[in-house]
Amino acid sequence: MMNMDDALNTFIIEGRELLEQMEEALLRIEQMPDDADTLNAIFRAAHTIKGSAGLFGIDHMVSFTHVAESVLDKVRGGLVPIDSELVALFLAVRDHLSLLIDGVAAATEPDVETTRAGEKLVDKLRTYLGQKPPVVSGPQTPVEHVADLEAEPGRGARSGDGVHTDNWHISLRFSPDVLRNGMDPLAFIRYLGTFGRIAHIVTLADKVPSLSALDPEASYLGFEIGFHTDADKATIEGAFEFVRDDAQIYILPPHSKISQYQDLIERLPPEELLLGEILVRCGTLSRAELADALRRQSGQGETESQQPIGEMLVEQHSVSPRVVEAALDKQKQVKEQRSSEGSLIRVNADKLDEHINLIGELIIATAGASLIAQNVNIPELNEAAARLSRLVEEVRDSALTLRMVQIGATFTKFQRIVRDMSAELGKDIRLDINGAETELDKTVVEKIGDPLTHLMRNAMDHGIEPAEVRLARGKPAQGTIGLNAYHDSGSIVIEVSDDGGGLPKQRILAKAIERGLVGPEQQLSDSEIYDLIFEPGFSTAEQVSNLSGRGVGMDVVRRNITALRGSVDIQSREGAGVTMRIRLPLTLAIIDGFLVGVGGSSFVVPLDMVVECVELSAQETEAAQGRDHLNLRGEVLPFIRLKQLFDISEPAVASNAGETEDGLEADKLSWRNRSTSSLLTQEGAAALASDPELAFLLNPVKRENVVVVQYAGHRAGLVVDRLMGEFQTVIRPLGQVFHGLDGISGFTILGNGNVALILDVAGLVRRVSGREGRRNSKAMSYVSSE
Amino acid sequence: MTTAAPLHCLAITGEFTIFTAAAWREQMLAALAAADEIEMDLSQVSEIDSAGLQLMVAAKREATEQGKVLRFSGHSAAVLDTLDLTDLSAHFGDPVLIHSAD
Amino acid sequence: MAKNIMIVDDSASLRQVVGIALRGAGYDVVEACDGKDALNKLDGRKLHLIISDVNMPNMDGISFVKAAKQLPAYKFTPVIMLTTEAGNDMKQQGQAAGAKAWVVKPFQPAQMLTAVSKLVLP
Structure with a gap:
């Protein structure tokens, strides 16, 4: 049975990986700021770390990451541009998170220095959120401070721009699937009642269609809630922990700054621009406060694009250009979000396969059409056929990229295998992953897992020496297993390497001779000797361990790889380690x-x-x-x-001397247009043809x-x-x-x-x-x- | 408002939730098609969730679009509790028995 | 009418502790010792929540949830998965199977009660 420590270790490993990915993505994003995938990778890393840290109750990490995530959310929404300053800031954020994870690994609370560094970063991050850094008066304990960063309930002296309510404001929008997922939005709202009082609630039912258009199992409702409680923000957030993925949840603490409400207005879809009004109805904002907010903001905004949306707002309150602008920004943001959501569609793999099969048929059909076009030889038709081929080729290429996935996920699984194996073997082994972002066909990815596992186990079991041996050989006690992937001329190459003892050439050879796989007098090259380990039933392990098996497997590994139209070769240096290089086609279809x-x-x-x-x-x-x-x-x-x-069998080739001349004549005709000058004399040809060893010379002679x-x-x-x-x-x-x-x-x-x-x-x-x-x-x- | 003929009645009973939403939608549509004035009796509703609540909103909307009159009546405790929670009583405008003043 | 909750776990002591906590809070509790047992106990009776371990003999929690979600009476029943792994892989499988809520082991009975009441109040 596992315990919390094991899970925490997983979190630490996962967190470090995510941070590595985040760093990579950050370094990449400057070159291509428009790349949604890269940006998403950064966001995902932060998001996942926040989520996992929450699971373990590592609050200081959650709140720190939360601020970072909020900024990333704005970046994703196009509200904050990516520049080198931002990248630098996030690299610092990444480094800080890495420190925090180290702290978690060492089971220590962050020290004062770390906490202070974190605060500075948070201050910088908040400038992107349009929030002023909080005025910190006097020393505070790290946990409390960080946990309050966003909340800032300001129960004490209320600063001038806070709103005049003791209520939290909770804004809820649920995904259409929430009900189908077994979650009832009302249940969460009811749960709120267990630790506070719902002061006001506005149920947004305007998205519910008429009965005939209603999907009875989809969720349409949204809620704006004024909530009175003494509980902290984490508790309120906790109420929605099971719908975190199925809902948009915004929680504003009591006395929040008006700018934060502004922020909330900005976050919600344009069709809900009545939000200001709703906030008033919830008792969260007084009408005067809303008007005040609008008036005070009006100085800052540009006044250009107020025409279209303005009307509705004008009717209701003293509208400001700033709010209209925010609304327009909002609209743009929603559109962009939609398009980035649109770029991520889950597709059934079968459908994709069917699609690609059809494209295969299309290619064949196009080739047929081209052939006919060539035979008919109508220039226009040829041209059309050529264009069609080109387009089909493009369609093929784009279809194939649909199947491409990164090998990283497969690689990541090996972290665990390495950890478990090294514990079991009593060896200290580290996994070094490179090229995790290399893409290859999904089918290939699925099928390569087992062979890779085998090679890794083999490398750990037989490759990496025990620590004493390693130290004696002048190597670090910790062994390293490398996983590396890269593209090479239409193939993907996956390398499994170890810095162990290398393959014992002599022993392999001796064993092979003993097993009768090679004759004692046979001369084999190094690579041929190494290849022997892929022969069925071959094992050199002097101690058969239960981990990598009894020599069963390496032949299966090769068979599996060959079945994928791939190959595996071995490079080994005795004493320095082995690299198994798997070469696979990028796609199978x-x-x-x-x-x-x-x-x-x-x-x-x-x-x-x-x-x-x-x-x-x-x-x-x-x-x-x-x-x-x-x-x-x-x-x-x-x-x-x-x-x-x-x-x-080749009818054109002379099979005996008598037919040689005819054969030659026929060939002469067919090769007439070639610049072939060398023909044998008849005697020579006859002589050659009569000699079965040399008969095939007749053909080569004609090039x-x-x-x-x-x-x-x-x-x-x-x-x-x-x-x-x-x-x-x-x-x-x-x-x-x-x-x-x-x-x-x-x-x-x-x-x-x-x-x-x-x-x-x-x-x-x-x-x-x-x-x-x-x-x-x-x-x-x-x-x-x- | 008092009853007026021709009036069609539909009693919604038992679970009025995601589990039964699809079936109740069919029945409610049938009821709306059957008459110009419809009353849906909620007195036997034992359980209601967001799906049930949405059905009520959607049915009301449908009736309005078709120019028909739809009334919910006899709200059970479960329904009242939910309308109370979501502050939607006013949305339906149906007379609701007030159990206890608050 | 009390709300019905099924708890599926191969650890008898865990079922007991959770059972005591839930019954004390006013829920009715059905216990099952693994996925197979649980599936046999799905007799059409209304369940307001299923709490299931992932790693169990005979039938694991993910297969169980997947099977349960095929039954009309449990298609939309919320599920809390108990897991020791925060791994995304497992979660994705669970999510695909229809389990959206997760509670990480080990947990205090009070934590379980809190998690349950977020989905179903007694």
């Missing part, structure tokens, strides 16, 4: 592809993996014959002939197309017959029957209805780079043995 033809078949290569296309000259192909790599501008490029790989692809730092060439250009494609998963088919990750339907297979470039590159690695290590062993 649609890719930009490069269409190539081999024989009668079409293949799609994901475009972001294509580096270049080269034509091999006679010399190059000749030089490459019999080998599986060629020389590309001095670089060794391993290559794969798709024709061989997929065993595609081959090589698509150079790159994945995870490795390059490879794919030898194909035809380059057919860029092509947008919707990935469809292979059915069970074809599952696990080597080199293929899916299929797609072309505009003309034919099927094209999507190449699993990651797999292909891994295949040849492994080959290359082996060759290199062989070469090295030759060198050493010579």
